[in-house]
Amino acid sequence: MAVSELLSSTLAAGILGLPLGLQANLPGTEIAVDPPVRKGWVLYTVRPGDTLSQIAQRYRVDMRAIMYSSGLEGIALRPGQVLRIPLVDEAPSEVRLPPGVQVYIVRRGDTVESVARRFDLTVLGLVSANPGLPSLDRLEVGSALYIPTKEPGLLLRLKPGETIQDLSRRFGLSMLELARANGLNSPTDVGPGDFVLLPGIQARTTYERLLQIREAERKAREEEARRLAEERRRQEEARRKQEEQRRLQAQQRHRQQVQSQARLRPANAVVAAAGYRWPMSNFTITTYYGRRGVFQRFHTGIDLAAPTGTPIYAARAGQVSVAGWSRFGYGLHVIIDHGEGHETLYGHMSRIAVRPGQWVARGELIGYVGSTGWSTGPHLHFEVRVGGVTRNPMAYLP
Numbered sequence: 332m333a334v335s336e337l338l339s340s341t342l343a344a345g346i347l348g349l350p351l352g353l354q355a356n357l358p359g360t361e362i363a364v365d366p367p368v369r370k371g372w373v374l375y376t377v378r379p380g381d382t383l384s385q386i387a388q389r390y391r392v393d394m395r396a397i398m399y400s401s402g403l404e405g406i407a408l409r410p411g412q413v414l415r416i417p418l419v420d421e422a423p424s425e426v427r428l429p430p431g432v433q434v435y436i437v438r439r440g441d442t443v444e445s446v447a448r449r450f451d452l453t454v455l456g457l458v459s460a461n462p463g464l465p466s467l468d469r470l471e472v473g474s475a476l477y478i479p480t481k482e483p484g485l486l487l488r489l490k491p492g493e494t495i496q497d498l499s500r501r502f503g504l505s506m507l508e509l510a511r512a513n514g515l516n517s518p519t520d521v522g523p524g525d526f527v528l529l530p531g532i533q534a535r536t537t538y539e540r541l542l543q544i545r546e547a548e549r550k551a552r553e554e555e556a557r558r559l560a561e562e563r564r565r566q567e568e569a570r571r572k573q574e575e576q577r578r579l580q581a582q583q584r585h586r587q588q589v590q591s592q593a594r595l596r597p598a599n600a601v602v603a604a605a606g607y608r609w610p611m612s613n614f615t616i617t618t619y620y621g622r623r624g625v626f627q628r629f630h631t632g633i634d635l636a637a638p639t640g641t642p643i644y645a646a647r648a649g650q651v652s653v654a655g656w657s658r659f660g661y662g663l664h665v666i667i668d669h670g671e672g673h674e675t676l677y678g679h680m681s682r683i684a685v686r687p688g689q690w691v692a693r694g695e696l697i698g699y700v701g702s703t704g705w706s707t708g709p710h711l712h713f714e715v716r717v718g719g720v721t722r723n724p725m726a727y728l729p
């Protein structure tokens with residue numbers, strides 16, 4: 332035998348721990364009996380070469396019962412593994428059963444109702460034959476159920492020191508009835524550990540208690556389901572709120588963007604104004620923009636006097652649209668397109684340093700001061716045009 336076999340003493344008390352009251356059919360007679368001791372456990376440590384079927388055979392239990400009680404997923408074993416082997420009524424075949432009482436080993440998927448139906452019993456009838464049943468809803472796969480096929484009744488085991496006469500007295504059944512139901516020729520045919528069928532007696536109290544347990548469990552399940560549903564609802568609500576929050580935030584961001592763009596437009600004008608720089612570093616303003624006198628032409632820009640060859644810089648970044656000789660008196664001149672209708676013009680240059688189509692940065696060299704065109708001395712004629720109309724450059728320069 333295995334080195335480490337331990338017979339556990341967690342018997343019915345823990346596993347089947349139900350206070351059982353059994354009620355006879357006789358009106359007003361209530362008899363309490365102890366739950367029959369049906370099981371023990373053996374802890375078995377697997378040794379090299381052991382197979383599950385060998386172990387099951389050795390202990391005369393269903394292989395599936397060992398798998399179930401040991402939590403195995405398959406039949407593969409590894410040495411050192413500890414198996415929990417359920418002992419089902421120390422092998423039913425060795426125990427005397429009343430005639431017509433069969434042993435049924437619970438299979439996966441069985442329910443108390445389905446087993447009762449299969450053997451044409453009421454649930455109460457099945458419970459009466461198995462008063463140690465711990466629950467109507469949790470049948471243990473591999474455990475034994477006793478099935479009375481001839482007549483229903485309460486199935487008990489004789490305890491040490493207990494006789495069939497004792498049962499006859501306790502349950503108010505005649506010895507003749509008991510002898511007939513149990514196929515006895517003599518009261519000594521049955522001994523301690525043997526099963527005795529008490530015909531017509533129903534474990535009604537036990538059954539009712541099991542029903543109460545079932546109802547309590549059902550309520551607990553419902554309560555749990557309600558709790559889960561409530562939890563789901565709360566989570567859903569929180570998620571919805573979060574989403575709403577996100578939506579509001581996105582809306583807020585969008586509004587802010589629109590507002591900042593709206594602010595940007597006047598800001599752009601400021602930037603545009605600030606975006607201009609003086610086109611030369613050293614100069615003297617000799618003529619301002621506007622009307623100079625009654626008989627003189629309207630001056631379309633400002634004149635900045637400086638020695639010939641003084642560098643002229645782009646007042647703003649842009650693309651050179653004109654670089655060449657003017658038919659209108661500007662001489663060698665450059666026009667830069669800054670976009671959004673803004674243009675600057677630089678006239679009377681001695682030399683041009685850019686080509687039409689060229690992109691120039693703000694402050695980039697574009698030419699040199701001269702006196703070409705209608706000019707009386709070296710100076711830069713500087714114009715700012717917005718939308719094709721000349722403007723006072725002083726309004727755009729820093």
Ligand SMILES: [Zn+2]
Pocket residue numbers: 618630632633634711712713
């Ligand atoms: Zn001028």
